[in-house]
Amino acid sequence: MSRHPELARAERALVLQARHGRRAVAAGALLACFAPDGSDDFLHIAVPGAADPDDWAPSVRRLLELGPGRVPRLEFMEELHPDLPAALEARGFRTSARAAAMVTTAGDLGRLPDAPVGPPPLHLAEAPRHLGRFLDAQAQAFGMAPGSGRLFFDRLRAGLADGSVLAAARLEGDTPVSGATLLVTSEGAELAGVWTSPERRRRGLALGVCRHLLASALDHGVDFVWLSAAPDAAHLYRRLGFRRVGTQVNVEPPAGGGTAAP
Ligand SMILES: CC(C)(COP(=O)(O)OP(=O)(O)OC[C@H]1O[C@@H](n2cnc3c(N)ncnc32)[C@H](O)[C@@H]1OP(=O)(O)O)[C@@H](O)C(=O)NCCC(=O)NCCS
Structure with missing residues (x-):
């Protein structure tokens, strides 16, 4: 053991x-x-x-x-x-x-914080036309070179199609301003690529998108989610029920x- x-x-x-x-x-x-x-x-x-x-x-x-x-x-x-x-x-x-490697399990997923007011984030599988802009804005939020997000385009599109990836975004008009992905396996899922545009931070957008994605994951039967946390984001994840278990x-x-x- x-x-x-x-x-x-x-x-x-x-x-x-x-x-x-x-x-x-x-x-x-x-x-x-x-x-x-x-x-x-x-x-x-x-x-x-x-x-x-x-x-x-x-x-x-x-x-x-x-x-x-x-x-x-x-x-x-x-x-x-x-x-x-x-x-x-x-x-x-x-x-x-x-x-920090952090995890949350079914019990905690059932006790997510309340959803923020307003319309729920959009599931990208239902709106694949936003995929390119989502990846561009995500790469920018992570400080990566412009266009580098497109490296993940084929993988994300295939994952959304076969259900191995769930992705959600908050949109302003046609512009994604916050988003996250969940990579699903039979052992559990990884919450990854959580981002908010720099000018939209500290308004609860990432919390809302992650909450929405985790609630969807629970509906899909996911009972274990892990992530690796950037130091500045660990508190956000603790509010969503994640605990540190290693490195x-x-x-x-x-x-x-x-x-x-x-
Ligand atoms: C980390 C990141 C996703 C957070 O996005 P965000 O939309 O600002 O997150 P939230 O607004 O939901 O929460 C962030 C903080 O704002 C605070 N906040 C939320 N609403 C607020 C409001 N109306 N007024 C003031 N503060 C607020 C939250 O309490 C939270 O505080 P905390 O850091 O002490 O937990 C964003 O900073 C980012 O994209 N960083 C670069 C990419 C990255 O590192 N991603 C994480 C990888 S693990």
């Missing part, structure tokens, strides 16, 4: 998400998951793929043997793999992000080891 059962479930959901729509290549106890040919490198990802070995070094070596330009970044839960960061850093990988880390490959699908 894991000492971190909820964190372990969140990581199982992360691994299922990583595999979804990607080609998985085993590298020892790690799994490199490659998005379809022609995808941006950012969409390739490696995750733990088997029980922790006594020694991570052979798995890290196997990952590097995928070859220059073919090693994806890694995402995993630090407390579940305490020896992995050092094994990666010993081979030149660099930890680029550590974020999610992102680790980048050594210089020259960036990805291109093999």
Whole structure:
């Protein structure tokens, strides 16, 4: 029995998400998951793929043997793999992000804060024409390069169509000003990409969109949701019933080891 059962479930959901729509290549106890040919490198990802070995070094070596330009970044839960960061850093990988991993379960999802007054946010599956503008505004809210949100267009459109993604947005006229996505797997869902346009912040928009999406998830039978929280957003998520259960880390490959699908 894991000492971190909820964190372990969140990581199982992360691994299922990583595999979804990607080609998985085993590298020892790690799994490199490659998005379809022609995808941006950012969409390739490696995750733990088997029980922790006594020694991570052979798995890290196997990952590097995928070859220059073919090693994806890694995402995993630090407390579940305490020896992995050092094994990666010993081979030149660099930890680029550590974020609070938070979860909420069915009981808390049934006690969401009251919905704000006004019309409910829009489900993007019902209005796919807003998809491009949604991604552009989301990328801008995250401070990403203009247009970079479009990298996710095909994945989001396919996910909305097959039900593996729920997405909601608050619109002003035809302009999305706040939004969020929920990536659904059989182990639970991830609340991801929560955003509000800079000029519309601190008005309760993100709270309202997330609340709406979580209530929909409960209606869809989702009983476990996890997320990795930016420091400024943790309080927002606590108000929605999330609790911290651990740490999610992102680790980048050594210089020259960036990805291109093999
Ligand atoms: C994090 C983010 C999504 C929050 O969006 P938002 O619409 O401002 O969120 P809300 O208004 O619902 O809540 C934010 C804060 O405003 C406060 N607030 C809400 N309505 C308010 C009002 N009318 N007056 C004053 N403050 C208000 C909330 O209490 C909350 O305070 P807290 O930070 O102490 O919890 C937004 O800042 C953002 O897009 N950041 C960049 C992307 C990002 O980091 N996303 C999160 C990834 S995990």
